[in-house]
Amino acid sequence: MPEMVTDNLAVADLPLLSPWVTPAVLIVVAAVHVMALWRRSNRWLRYWSIGAALLAAAGVAGVFAVFHDGGINAPIPFWISVGVVGIAVVTAVAGVPRGRWWQRMSAAGAIPVAVVAMSLVSNQWLGYFPTTGKAWATISGQPMTRQVELTDLAKLRGTMPSDGRILRLPNNLGPSGFRHRTEYVYLPPAWFAGKERLTAVVMVGGVLTTPTDWIRAGNAVEAADSYAHTHRGVAPILIFVDPTGSFGNDTECVDSPRGRVESHIVTDVVPWVARNLGQPAGLRFMMAGWSMGGTCAVTLALRSPEVFSGFVAISPDRRPAVGDKTTTVRTLFGGDERRWAEHDPLSVMRSNPQRLRGISAYYAAAGDQMRTMSGMRTWSSSEIDTARDLASAGRTAGFTVATFFVRGGHTWPFAARAFESALPFLTRPDPR
Structure with a gap:
């Protein structure tokens, strides 16, 4: 595996623009949500699905309005990732207070995992960071x-x-x-x-x-x-x-x-x-x-x-x-x-x-x-x-x-x- 050495710190230089990145991160997001929703009551799932649909739609509509004003055309995977963040918020709010320990932990992790997924999907669209090494170098100011x-x-x-x-x-x-x-x-x-x-x-x-x-x-x-x-x-x-x-x-x-x-x-x-x-x-x-x-x-x-x-x-x-x-x-x-x-x-x-x-x-x-x-x-x-x-x-x-x-x-x-x-x-x- 290639490495990028910056300031005596070796960082694995993984590609971030490969076609496997988007499906891989969305699979991880789906797995976290499955764990958070598994064995929930039908009543809980019914309220969760309504809230998730509403917040996902609101998130997509809000971002679309901003992008439309700026003349920005985003690809479909980006809009999916925006909706996923909205779903993750509902999962965390509804799932963390109650449930088994593994359900609560998965619900707590839904938001950060969804935000990371949206960031990676956005990067796939814009090509901002071609590798993890360059991303780390930029974020850490190397x-x-x-x-x-x-x-x-x-x-x-x-x-x-x-x-x-x-x-x-x-x-x-x-x-x-x-x-x-x-x-x-x-x-x-x-x-x-x-x-x-x-x-x-x-x-x-x-x-x-x-x-x-x-x-x-x-x-x-x-x-x-x-x-x-x-x-x-x-x-x-x-x-x-x-x-x-x-x-x-x-x-x-x-x-x-x-x-x-x-x-x-x-x-x-x-x-x-x-x-x-x-x-x-x-x-x-x-x-x-x-x-x-x-x-x-x-x-x-x-x-x-x-x-x-x-x-x-x-x-x-x-x-x-x-x-x-x-x-x-x-x-x-x-x-x-x-x-x-x-x-x-x-x-x-x-x-x-x-x-x-x-x-x-x-x-x-x-x-x-x-x-x-x-x-x-x-x-x-x-x-x-x-x-x-x-x-x-x-x-x-x-x-x-x-x-x-x-x-x-x-x-x-x-x-x-x-x-x-x-x-x-x-x-x-x-x-x-």
Whole structure:
């Protein structure tokens, strides 16, 4: 069995995305409930079944309402797991106070087992943790492989290591005042040699994110190292920023009551990297992100074309959104529709194409349905339609556009695949 060794603690590195995970955990949940319900009276079981059905339906309806507002489409196993949590609550409430010891113990274990099952099923859907080792490393905050401090860089300059290094950034980078978690930078082997003009890419995850997600769930460092091995050590510098400040804070990377994220990225992070990690040949900055991060990549690059020469947008939305337009304008922009329009990519591309001419844009999205377009069979989804619309508007505005549309879902494994496909795009010379 492979092991992941972190901070002198060996953790069995079991796969969490294998197809057996969902049926296995649901079987365990079923077994616990069978033990809790076995030999109960018919009257008890009748009341339990009514309560379980009602709470399961209420749980599914509540989560569905939240997801529907956010435009999130979850697979059937996820909804089953949500319903199972509701059933488990009824089992625990009704079963713990009375019954034989093994019935009460099983009833007490129903909720934690159901919550673990829902977490594993959700992870199967999103691909957040590919293995138990990476899950443990993220949850426990283990340091990453080849992590160095700023003071270590001087002695590594002038060398060409076989792999890149990960640098932890200082907590106070600039004037924005945004309260963020620890951020990181990946430095490719060529950075240490100091001879190449490199691209520095600001990497942004989704709403439910930490700064290390692109490293641990998106395999960005592994992909960059692999690319560097076949390109004389050259790969992008990757800047893993915190776009939310906390897990689940949907900022859309704009300056709002939820945080001054745009200012943090543009006026804190980018100047610090340019000042402290710049090369004699200079740095070229680009944006890249998945899900909310894909939207951030488009929005920030179009709002600051003097800072970012292009972007990679993986599964982006059409514009920053935290619900419908009314909710978004009120929540993110203080009711100011002018500010909303200034952050709407389609409006920005129409209003000032000359300022944006020559931007490099890479759109990636996944779908699971086939349709015919211009006589060719291609994958289709609402995310691909959004990316096509943004790409078309970009071409009209004079962008250099590339696309990557394949079979897949709104998951971290697809984000990792799309980012790896974009590495040649990120390292080519700036066309502007």
